[in-house]
Amino acid sequence: MLNYIDGQWTGKEHEKIEVTNPATGELIGTVPSAGYNEANQAIEAAHQALPEWSKKTAAERAGLLMKVRDLMLENKKELAEIMTLENGKTLKESTGEVAYAASFMEWFAEEAKRIYGRTVPGKNENHRIKVLKQPVGVVAAITPWNFPAAMITRKLAPALAAGCTFIVKPPKQTPLTALKLAEYCEQAGIPKGVVNVVCGNSKEITNAFMDDERVRKITFTGSTEVGRLLMEQGAKTVKKMSMELGGHAPVIVCEDADLDKAVDMAIASKYRNSGQTCVCANRLYVHSSVYDEFVDKFAAKVKELKVGNGMEEGVDLGPLIDKGGYEKVEHQVKDAVEKGATCVVGGHGKAENNSYFFEPTVLKDVTSDMEIMHIETFGPIAPIQKFETDEEAIRLANDTPFGLAAYFFTESVSRGTKISEELQYGIVGWNDGLPSTAQAPFGGIKQSGLGSEGGAEGIEEYLETKYVSLMV
């Protein structure tokens, strides 16, 4: 496949990104590797397309977003297979992601029509105040591999709905999904230059984004480490920034939790995408009075999970994305066991032919000094630690630089209200391990990010507020 710039499928033949299947190590496609010059071409295209696109009515923009949404759903099988082949997630998860990604197109098609300004009583009888919301302008997005479609549409949709034009640099691991989305945008009739996809050298492409004052907004999803770098680079031309960064989600299971509900929700959160999501349960804290029962129930269900090639029926967990992810998971399990954890399920990986699988693993007798309790795992490992009091659990849960997602389970409204208010996270699941949905604001606090994606808040990230002061 080729890059998509200014409505043209383009790219040099000699430098290519090789896309491999993480389940087999096989080459599944290539994309020309773009750099600084191609990124500049995309910026120029987006800049030229901005006046016409931003002057379209909200209804016109909404109609085009809905056409993209329809094409995604009509081609759900094709798009899901591309995702599974380049990301490794199971076909069931990829199919679910197509619907999730499409839901952002639908949600922000609707939000496009609700970009309201307001009037405010003036400072005297001749004074009038108008507050306008206007599009930021050219937006550059940089996205991660773990949700190849949804992490793009969660930015593309509000940007276009707000009247902005858009360039995305997708990850080297999953460019084919991004380019397929560009195909759907072209088929839907989105004008040339409004959407551009530039795959290739991250640093070169990002440098072009950062150097050019015409790029007014950077929206990034990825690791906190890279997010910091981009924030520093964006300061040069004071770009608006949205940052969706790393997490380290705690799960608190209170003594009065519905244990079956807690087990099912914690498993759903922990092992989704083979543990490779920013909001996966990363550490579990279970009240001592229910600890053994919870561990037994949790372990029994994890034992039933099947690891394999995501294209095969009945597989629950696909491979890890690459060797680095595998070695990090292997190290965290080894470190925990060396410090006294007991591995009750799994604990082993299989690395061959450039593919990396790891068993869904459960660790008990966990203590806070273990690396897995502080460093994002991004893999299918569940460390379970005891606690005695709610205050202790909240303190442990908040003891991290991250603040993306946290979960807790209690049937008590008073206890739950207190815990939900005291957890220092942007997303809190109360008896819910899968909170993500397009109509709700998704975003981290502390070192997990800036701003929100989805919800009514999501479109604000792509708007500027203008105060018009009028003397009549």
Ligand SMILES: NC(=O)c1ccc[n+]([C@@H]2O[C@H](COP(=O)([O-])OP(=O)(O)OC[C@H]3O[C@@H](n4cnc5c(N)ncnc54)[C@H](O)[C@@H]3O)[C@@H](O)[C@H]2O)c1
């Ligand atoms: N908060 C969220 O919504 C969210 C969602 C998904 C993933 N994440 C986080 O992302 C991480 C995993 O994803 P990843 O491995 O793709 O993250 P990553 O930060 O390594 O890469 C993300 C994107 O940034 C690009 N990139 C990497 N280094 C860069 C640099 N120096 N300059 C410019 N661009 C650069 C990559 O090519 C990719 O497109 C985890 O930490 C996860 O928690 C967060």
Ligand SMILES: O=C[C@H](O)CS(=O)(=O)O
């Ligand atoms: O990994 C990060 C994603 O944002 C998780 S979710 O699909 O939005 O829950």
